[in-house]
Amino acid sequence: MRRRVVAAAVAALLLAGCQGAEEPGTDTPTPTGASTSTEPAQPSTEEPSTDETSGDETSSDPPTGDQTDDDDDDDDDTSEDDPSGTSEPTADLPAWVDATETDEQEAGEQQDEGQEITGVRVGLHDDYDRVVLDLSGDDAVLGWVAFYEDEAVADGSGEPIEVAGSAVLQVSVRGIDWTTESDVRYDGTTVTGEGLEVVTEVVFGTLFEGQQQVFLGVEEQTPYRVFTLDDPARIVVDVQHP
Template structure:
């Protein structure tokens, strides 16, 4: 009888071990996969700009939208830079992403730029920079899974030009080194609107054509004044031309001089310094000199 007992015990142990090993695999098969953001589309329609967030799989469990003063990257604690006079935060819970660029510019009446924060704890956060705060509505669609945000544009816009570096022209020495693109801005602050759109940079399509925004480490502008034909631009950030013959000044000057009221452009650094603050001439801070 003794030789039989180990065989019986072994069979019992095998059965006992097999049950818990099967449970995790079964649970994995039954657990739903989290929705994955596969793309963001933005387009203008009569009276509103439409944002479409498309997901693979089911819709996100929770969608939160609200106007905020800034977007905080929860993974780093840093503020996410987004260009716009109003900032709409869109947050998805229990979702992942497979999308591309973290910051995209649009030439639309309302939506200027969309920037993504770092995904954190299955949350996706997007900042939507707008030309002006306006009413909006959010709704969901299926087949495929989509979250739609319609932002009204109840204001008139006029076209202006922004000038960006054309890398092909610059690399081959063909002047002018800049190429103009059209942007809609809200009057009467057209010069300020043009400068704001300049800092948003080129669209993805314009980047594909070789256009780039040279920031010279400027993070934005704190003030723009126009008086007696002289525009004074006060930049923020730690400016540096890095020895280049092309700087942000070469984009700002043609962008502002398109307006008949502006003949001269004086650019100041964050400390309020420029080389020629007086007289009928252009001026840049010493930090932007080659």
């Protein structure tokens, strides 16, 4: 009888223990590091960066292109133009001489053109004084002969012509139609050599038999050169500084 009671008690205890134990596999563990939220992600409301140190605005590169060109142009604009207007091309100029010089054209060919001396300009340059005889037309067709002499003498009459300076460089311009009057012909007014170094003045002599005398008074006989230029037409006389 006692054995049955003990057996029944043991059976009751074993049954109670089985009911208090958890059943395996009924709970799902949460993975470590993963979000358990099921709500959709919300868009960010943060404003874009306005940091002035980002992008092209912070470039420290020096100005390029037109900016540097403008600076160069400004420098050019400060250059001073020749006030006398006697700056001429200097390439392929003839050699300096101190003897008689004559151009290669024939006076008979030039007279048919009807070209005239219309004005006189003088200018100071680095190593020489310049005298420009402006001509009518685009192409210089008048001839010339140049030489030094002790004093100026008028063609035809032989009368002396007063010219300031210790010597005279005579340039006789050939081929002018001296038998007719011209409205554009220079009136012969003397041009002073104020501001020049060696040329004292430019004096017009007579127009005789197609030749116009032009006297350059000089302080000293130095080498010179004479040449013609076109567009517009002109005769250029350069006299070297002593």
